[in-house]
Amino acid sequence: MTPSRNKPAIAVCALLAALALIFSYIEVLIPAFTSIPGIKLGIANIVILIALYYLDGRYALLINLVRIFLAGLLFSGVFGILYSLAGALLSLGTMVLLKRTGRFSVTGVSIAGGVMHNFGQILVASVVVGTIKVFAYFPVLILSGVVCGAVIGILAQLILLRLRNTSLS
Amino acid sequence: MIKKADIVLTAVLITVGLLLSFFLSFHDSTGDELRITADGQLFGTYSLYEDQTIDIHKGTHTNRVIIQDGEVRMESASCNGQDCVRQHPVSKSGETIVCLPNRVVLEITGGEKAYDAISK
Numbered sequence: 001m002t003p004s005r006n007k008p009a010i011a012v013c014a015l016l017a018a019l020a021l022i023f024s025y026i027e028v029l030i031p032a033f034t035s036i037p038g039i040k041l042g043i044a045n046i047v048i049l050i051a052l053y054y055l056d057g058r059y060a061l062l063i064n065l066v067r068i069f070l071a072g073l074l075f076s077g078v079f080g081i082l083y084s085l086a087g088a089l090l091s092l093g094t095m096v097l098l099k100r101t102g103r104f105s106v107t108g109v110s111i112a113g114g115v116m117h118n119f120g121q122i123l124v125a126s127v128v129v130g131t132i133k134v135f136a137y138f139p140v141l142i143l144s145g146v147v148c149g150a151v152i153g154i155l156a157q158l159i160l161l162r163l164r165n166t167s168l169s
Numbered sequence: 170m171i172k173k174a175d176i177v178l179t180a181v182l183i184t185v186g187l188l189l190s191f192f193l194s195f196h197d198s199t200g201d202e203l204r205i206t207a208d209g210q211l212f213g214t215y216s217l218y219e220d221q222t223i224d225i226h227k228g229t230h231t232n233r234v235i236i237q238d239g240e241v242r243m244e245s246a247s248c249n250g251q252d253c254v255r256q257h258p259v260s261k262s263g264e265t266i267v268c269l270p271n272r273v274v275l276e277i278t279g280g281e282k283a284y285d286a287i288s289k
Contacts, residue, residue, distance in 0.1 A: 098178075108175030115182045138190035142183055157170060 013051075013059055017066040020047040024071035039144040042114060042152055044071075048092065049110055049156035054163060057096040064088050083124050090120035106160060107153030114149025115142055200262035200277035203241050205234065207273050217241065217260070217277070230271040241275055243268065 023044040030041070044067055051060040068088055072081030091113040098109045118141035126134045205212040207227045215223060217239045225232040232253075233244040240258035248270035256266050259277055266275040 103172070103174045104178060105170060105172045105175055107171050108178050111175065111179050112182060115186065119186070132193050134194075135190045136194035138194075139187055142186040142190075146179055146183065154170065 009055065009059070012055070013063055016047050016051050016059075017063045017070075020044045020063055020067040021070050023047060024067060024075070028075050039141070039148075041148050042117065045091075045110065045113060045117075045149075045152050046156045046159065049095070049106060049113075049153070050159060050163070052092075052095060052099060052109075053106065053156075053160055057092070057099075060096075061092055064092055079128075083121050086124045087117035087120035090123075091117035105153075106157040107150055110153025110156060111146055111149035114152065115145035118142065118145040200260065200264075201279040202277070203234075203236060204276045204278050205273065206276070207232075207271075209272065212273075214278075225271075225273055227271065227273075230273070232268055232271055232273050234275060241266065241277065243275070246271060246273075 021044075023046065027040060027043050047067075048060050048064050051063050065088075068081060068084045072078070072084060076084075094116040095109045095113040098104050098112055104112075119138075122134060122138055122141060126132050201217050203215045203217055205215070205223065205225065207225055212225060213223070215221065215236060217236055220237050221235075222244070223234040223236070225234065229247070231245075231247045233246070235242055235244045237258075240260045242258040243253040243256065243266055246253055246268050248268055250270060253266050253268040253273075259266055259275070262277055262279060264277050267273070
């Protein structure tokens with residue numbers, strides 16, 4: 001899966017990072033998903049999933065880090081970066097491990113990623129607020145993580161099916 | 170598109186998440202003090218760690234409160250409604266049992282160290 005030549009891979013990474021950043025921006029623009037705290041569709045995760053399956057985990061991490069720092073600086077500030085980073089690292093770590101087992105489809109991997117992303121965010125929230133009681137809100141976030149993760153996973157899977165016969169690098 | 174393993178994985182995630190959330194959010198919320206107010210005045214504060222029976226006499230009203238295993242319940246009350254007697258035992262910080270006719274309020278406080286340090 002790893003591209004054999006380096007230069008095209010870097011170009012593809014840059015392209016995917018730009019796409020992920022745009023998706024982050026679109027997500028900020030959708031009001032329905034910003035009015036409920038902590039609930040996001042996570043459209044940018046489509047790009048991360050495609051990077052994970054089409055390239056590999058290292059590229060997905062790189063693209064995600066670029067996206068988080070740029071989107072954080074542009075839209076939400078330093079605290080936003082902290083929240084995103086905790087969620088993204090847990091989420092991507094879980095997705096890489098689950099993908100490696102080979103037992104789960106893209107959708108299952110995406111669902112786990114969505115839930116772990118929210119888990120990371122609530123961990124940071126409990127540290128920032130200074131009480132573990134914010135976990136009372138966690139069931140809502142699990143549910144949204146599962147639903148959004150499933151939607152994103154199915155979308156990513158559809159895209160990956162169409163990409164199968166195409167070469168990015 | 171969706172494998173059986175995905176459904177199992179999702180079920181496991183939801184179960185573990187709910188258990189974790191339940192455990193973490195209720196684990197440290199148990200109060201350690203019972204605060205009794207009668208007729209709007211503080212009647213007394215009692216530790217939840219000692220099992221005891223408290224009788225409250227105010228005029229013609231009597232209420233008997235029992236603290237047992239860290240839980241508080243109204244054993245008996247000289248009121249018509251008996252709502253407070255039927256209420257489930259309380260143990261978590263912020264929970265209350267109110268006997269409105271006798272104007273007796275049982276409130277659980279404490280359970281968070283920072284709060285105790287300020288209020289004492």
